[in-house]
Amino acid sequence: MLKYRTLSRSCHFFHPKSLSNNTLKSETTQELLQTLGFIRRSQAGLFQWLPLGLRSLNKLTDTIRNRMENDGEAIEVALSAISSKSLWQTTGRWNNSELFKFKDTKGKQYCLTATCEEDITDLMKNYITSYKDMPITVYQMTRKYRDEIRPRGGLLRGREFLMKDAYSFASNKEDAFISFQKLDDTYNKIFKDIKIPFVSAWADSGDIGGEFSKEFHLIHESGEDTLMSCKDCGDISTLDMSQSYPEKDGQYLGDVDCKYALTKNHSTLLCFYYPKDRHLNWNLALKVMDQDIDLTLRDKPNDHVLKVYQTDNEDIMFGKILRVMDCRLNSKSNFPDFPLKQYLKNNFGQIDDVSIVDAQENEICGKCEEGSLRSFKSIEVGHIFLLGNKYSKPLNVKFVDKENKSDTFVHMGCYGIGVSRLVGAVAELGRDSNGFRWPAIMAPYKVSICTGPNNEENLQRTKDVQLKLLEDSSMHFQNNILKQFNEKLGIGARIKLSHAMGIPLCIIVGSNNWPNVEIEVRGIRWGKKDQWRKELEKKGQELEWKCPENENGIEKHTVPIEHLAEVVGILLKDM
Structure with a gap:
């Protein structure tokens, strides 16, 4: 086995003739990582870790492991990268298009794990029987796989990546939130150990689900994410979770766009009206509707939503219709025609003066309603979720509580750091015209x-x-x-x-x-x-x-x- 001790012995991985001022300035971060012998791209989205890169990667994992065990009080495990179709079907996530799926010689179907909520819940089901077994947090640092259609950004978005994922289990909401806060604090310490500038922001829970979540970001102009920050109250949120108001309501006079949706029982047609040059924010729409929206229809065109509404209501004349008007609109805005010609006005409702579009820079912060917002690009490197019973219910993870009842579901949280992604992000953050500038704790050599x-x-x-x-x-x-x-x-x-x-x-x-x-x-x-x-x-x-x-x-x-x-x-x- 090759032991990386000196650059003179690593000539297989680096060629000095390839290093020039032009190379250092013009190459992308991914290309420079390859030129200098940190990684090697084998296929689109797949990378081999070479001696220099592996040294930095291992130092980072040691830093994370130290904090997880000492501050997060977590226990390390290592799950298989292969997961059964049946688990993912039980939680309703098997149809995810980003899963690598395959069959064994007997025809049984599996996937390579992109995340491990199903497998860790199924594992801990065997070891949690009583409230006395909790709270407990387990974690692992293993390879994950995602069938990215267009891998990009080198280590930032690959098909195979190293991830630290942790999962907490508690007997009630209060203890689950305490675990969430403890891991939130642990994550802050991890990023402070690395000494890189980072921010945390409230975020959308997305496909993982749960009651709420928080993301950790490195600020950099090359990032794919947009964060919004209030100059007064200091609140930082992802674009999905940021609410804003215009300086003056009802000033928009241009074309209006409309998106149709249905309540969960399909009894009410929801019509969201907003400026055509803005983007509907579903999290804000959900907030207005107190979460009563059938999100399975979110990406369907309006005519499809109308067809479902007409099919599920015997006489749409008596069906309910609710118009939700963004606060930027007024009566002089150019509204589109309403497609339904027959309806009872008594069944027609309207909600005004709410913000339902993505925030923009210099608008008023929706949290304090005083400060103005500024936006900046960032790279997401960590995400924590309070899951509640999202996975314990379908996978039937119950325990005997203090009252000796055995029908209570476990409360969960999950906590991820993209370890290999973080290496790529720090490389991007610290590089200049002369090459890389690693934090000492991550540098291949001090x-x-x-x-x-x-x-x-x-x-x-x-x-x-x-x-x-x-x-x-x-x-x-x-x-x-x-x-x-x-x-x-x-x-x-x-x-x-x-x-x-x-x-x-x-x-x-x-x-x-x-x-x-x-x-x-x-x-x-x-x-x-x-x-x-x-x-x-x-x-x-x-x-x-x-x-x-x-x-x-x-x-x-x-x-x-x-x-x-x-x-x-x-x-x-x-x-």
């Missing part, structure tokens, strides 16, 4: 040691620097030092390669000022940006540590080798 040609003198100095770093056990430098490069590379090329790979600190060992060494800072200070300056002012003289100005804008430090470990530790603290 430091590199760059010297001139691999002669005896340089090899000995490299060894001396490594030994000095390893003396500081608190920084965990073991296996975190890149010290050997392809011997054909000069010192300048080695520094450039170290920077491109995103290693936070590059230690440069020259012959002119030895035993002083130079440290070039590549990492981003996501944490306290000026903390190192305070340490420099406090300890600079004692450690003989200097930070001269540099014309090229590269932050450099010089320090004698005997104080190297302490200075490196200070510099890495907030990266």
